[in-house]
Amino acid sequence: MSTEFTIGATVRLASQPPYIKTADPMxxxxxxxxxxxxxxxxxxxxxxGDHWVVKFDRGSFLIDGxxxxxxQNPPETxxxxxxx
Numbered sequence: 418m419s420t421e422f423t424i425g426a427t428v429r430l431a432s433q434p435p436y437i438k439t440a441d442p443m444x445x446x447x448x449x450x451x452x453x454x455x456x457x458x459x460x461x462x463x464x465x466g467d468h469w470v471v472k473f474d475r476g477s478f479l480i481d482g483x484x485x486x487x488x489q490n491p492p493e494t495x496x497x498x499x500x501x
Contacts, residue, residue, distance in 0.1 A: 420467065422482070422485065422487070424461065424462065425459060426459070426460045427460075427487075427488040428471060428487060429455060429457050429458075429485070429487070430452055430453070430454050430455065430458075430473075430484060431485060432454060432483075432484050433449050433450070433454050433484075434480065434484050436449055437451060437478045437479070438478060438479040440470045440476075440477040441477075447478075452475055452478065457488045458471040458473035458474075459471065459472045466481075467481060467483070468481055468482070469481075471485070
């Protein structure tokens with residue numbers, strides 16, 4: 418079963434892949450521990466075979482959809498724009 422994400426969606430790394438592939442013009446395999454479980458990122462594109470390009474703080478990586486889940490949005494805090 419394929420997981421569908423939308424481009425621009427915030428996702429969370431749900432489980433640790435053994436290796437991750439960079440989404441660079443010349444991709445490289447990197448250790449899976451480079452991105453911690455629970456890290457959130459933004460989906461930037463979809464690749465064939467249920468693979469997603471996700472931009473994390475440590476870079477953009479090609480991640481299999483089975484390792485991703487939709488990130489729950491944190492509760493919004495009241496705006497403080499009206500302070501004088």
